[in-house]
Amino acid sequence: MDNDRNFIFKDYTLEEFQMDKSEELENDSISEFKQFITGLQQKTIYLGAATRSFVLEVFKGKSQNAEYWLQNFELECDRHGIVSDEKKIEVLRLFLVENGNEWFSGTHVKLSSVGTWIAYRESFLETFTDKGWINVRMAFGYKFLWGSLLDYALKKEKLLLEVDPEMSIKTRIYSIVVGLPIYVQDRIDKAEINTTENLMSYLRKLESLVNRKPQKVTVKSVPANSNVNSVEKKPYII
Template identity: 35%
Template sequence: MEKLKFSFQVKPTPDGKSNYIAITSIFTQDEKVFLVPEEYQAASLHKHILTSKAYATVRNSLKKRHQTRSVWIKTTKDILETYFDEAENMIFQDQFLEEITQGQLAAINKNNSEDPMVKILEQLVDDQQNKEKQSIKKLADKFVIEKFDGRNISASHWMEVFEKECARFELVECEEKIEIFRLFLERTCTDWYSSMMIKHGFQSKWSEWKSNFLQTYANKGWSTSKYALSFRYQSGSLLEYAIKKERLMLEIRKTIDHGTLIDIIAAGLPDFITERINKEEVEHTSDLFNELGKLEHLVTKKKFIKKKEDTKPVKENCSICEKLKKGVRYHSEDSCWFKTRINNEKEKEKKQIKLINNAELECELQYQDPKN
């Protein structure tokens, strides 16, 4: 037997929430048809078929529920031993397969497709699945997780939370996880997502995406750990400091014990705060948070409004007004009303002095001896 034809079909799981690929029948080269029992139809049970190149193409071809493909697969020694006994009877997992004619197979397929109840149920399931896919963004709004930008949180910790949220909303299919994964990425992470989509697409396995994500954004240095350990209280709320310190420590070491975590948080507090807290009474971080809430008044800054001092400049009396005997007036000489007048008087004095000097010079020239 050089080759066998296997009929593949996409079938719904018993709960109707997901699909699986099934092998429904097997054809031989002499046109014999053998039915595969329903409990043995899952392709995952036929391990030697899964490893064939033909199955990889079939998996990429079957994308919707109830789609079918019939493919010839070249037999190997393992395939022959799996589906034939020593007498060349068709078997699978110690079960003899039922032989039927091709006419009977066509009738079975027709009955299954024309059953009105089956059609109604299939339509309801398809409608429900389409509705769930359309509301993927609404479902993402219910996720209790912050968006990842490559710098705000540990990649491994974030991925752990993301997978827990997927499990909480029963997102088990690889395609569903890959699709909703995009809605929680920001900044350069969206470029990484686009590159992965070009290389792998929706039909790839989620494990490939997860592994690549952790390798790309894994924190390979000590900067995060050093920042978390050196983070200390500077100002503001004591409770806000303690909560942030706890988050930073849990991101770098999730398995840290309560006692060590409390000691590290307390080490970053001022001495006058820790001196007022009884360490023996603090068993959990919530106890420490409660104590810090009672001590908030010690670090609350009170704002006092200081009265502004009178810094008005002392004005000097105007010298122009004094010269003109206008009384003692306090304003600048540049803004004095009589500035123009005093300037005009100064110009007149300069002209008179010039005329007098010219007259004296003329008289001297008249009485001077011309011989000289």
């Protein structure tokens, strides 16, 4: 700019550009569109950031308790201040994969005109709620076979709560314990266990009982000239 505040380019004074009304309107439309895109991006970033801190696994629609999962989803929405129907529906889509995602795509077409969370909720439960006994059998029949005692107990409690979120602490403790090997059960003092957290802590101390490396023991075969009927025995693992 020169001393008179005129714009200069390579020693040439630039003339002032006069914008007509149509160009002003066009610029206003572009500005509004940019604001819309910016708002949409901020909204996406906000929802994405919120859902990253959700304590919730994705819903696949297979072997999961739909009612229990949806209750946890709603609790997480409340915890993050996501209360409007529109936002809940948008966030729900982010946690659905496989069969769950297929359900959402079809349901969104059918219920987009309704747009209420209650409608989506009812459709979700009607589609995925298990009306059989497979989850109950899985929860109560789940037993420890090998590995970590703590991992077993955590998994067992999760299965039990998915079947019945209101199950008493005592019932959960009893069900977890009876799924353990007898030699582990006998090392647990029933009088000292009053919470599942207490039981988990107890089981951590007993991990050495099941984490011992197997030892090879060789049993010699009976000599051929023995009076006892000889049977060749091979090494076995204990």
